Amino acid sequence: MTVDKGTTIDSEIIVGADGVNSTLARNMGLRARGVEKGVCILQEFEVDEKIMDEYFKKSRHCYVHSRFKTAAGYGWVFPKKEHLNIGFGIIRMDKNQQQKLNLLTCYQDYITLLKQENLIPQHLKETPVKGGALLTHPLEKTFTDRFLLVGDAAGFINPLSGEGIYYAMSSGQIAAEVIAEALEKNQTRQEFLSQYQTRWQNDFGKDIDLILKVVKRGSMEYAETVFKIASKDPVLTDLMMGVITGQFSVQQYKWKIVRRFFYSSLKNRFHLLK
Numbered sequence: 001m002t003v004d005k006g007t008t009i010d011s012e013i014i015v016g017a018d019g020v021n022s023t024l025a026r027n028m029g030l031r032a033r034g035v036e037k038g039v040c041i042l043q044e045f046e047v048d049e050k051i052m053d054e055y056f057k058k059s060r061h062c063y064v065h066s067r068f069k070t071a072a073g074y075g076w077v078f079p080k081k082e083h084l085n086i087g088f089g090i091i092r093m094d095k096n097q098q099q100k101l102n103l104l105t106c107y108q109d110y111i112t113l114l115k116q117e118n119l120i121p122q123h124l125k126e127t128p129v130k131g132g133a134l135l136t137h138p139l140e141k142t143f144t145d146r147f148l149l150v151g152d153a154a155g156f157i158n159p160l161s162g163e164g165i166y167y168a169m170s171s172g173q174i175a176a177e178v179i180a181e182a183l184e185k186n187q188t189r190q191e192f193l194s195q196y197q198t199r200w201q202n203d204f205g206k207d208i209d210l211i212l213k214v215v216k217r218g219s220m221e222y223a224e225t226v227f228k229i230a231s232k233d234p235v236l237t238d239l240m241m242g243v244i245t246g247q248f249s250v251q252q253y254k255w256k257i258v259r260r261f262f263y264s265s266l267k268n269r270f271h272l273l274k
């Protein structure tokens, strides 16, 4: 429904689903100004099947390059059905780096490097450069009296991949369930709505938490070692990519990944990997 500016609507409960720059989150006092954000730049290039096959084989392998220009983030090349998605994102920047790193320049240098290494076609049709931002972790509180926050507005993002569609849909569903109960019981105060936070935390929140712990604890150098080991072991690569792209639940796969990682590290150490 489209409404004119100034229109008043009465509602028992409001859901804030207004994305990463959520005005509602700020106005309801759930988000302070200047909260930490990750940023990225990407382009989607039309590429025909023959060229896709040539560069990315039938298996459509993708590339993820960590620590390009020492940034705490990564560049990616994802071959999709009819286009190539290439981007560069920074998860966090320290103050000194912020002045030095220009995201657009980093992205352009990344494209140049990909071409030099012949990892992507030399000639790609011009296409608009898109930018995006995301919160780097969920907000501490996602509810208050007669109000809930869902999706990007609440910072529900996979901290490794920046993906958030799954969490946006899950949080929407949990919010709908809690609201239905709240209306039925006529309890719209925050004491009742706090169940929303408990439920999302027990659901996808555990995955986000675990990834955040790994991201915070592990230095970028350590991440690089992990990538090196994984790059020599297709099974580990598949497991890690599954988690990074959100196909696998971290909770479900964490021990499988840890076991495979130790197995691969040992093989790697004794130079047994082909």
Ligand SMILES: Cc1cc2nc3c(=O)[nH]c(=O)nc-3n(C[C@H](O)[C@H](O)[C@H](O)COP(=O)(O)OP(=O)(O)OC[C@H]3O[C@@H](n4cnc5c(N)ncnc54)[C@H](O)[C@@H]3O)c2cc1C
Residues within 6 Å of the ligand: 017, 018, 019, 020, 023, 040, 042, 130, 131, 132, 133, 150, 151, 152, 153, 157, 162, 163, 164, 165, 166, 168
């Ligand atoms: C470049 C980029 C690529 C991404 N790729 C992926 C991907 O491949 N897979 C994945 O899972 N996730 C991806 N994401 C993340 C994903 O887009 C988000 O997590 C997801 O869209 C969140 O959904 P949402 O409904 O919470 O917010 P949004 O999709 O941002 O929707 C918010 C809506 O609210 C509207 N709005 C805002 N303010 C107001 C207002 N004042 N009044 C009225 N309407 C308002 C906006 O116009 C918008 O339509 C990507 C993000 C970016 C930036």
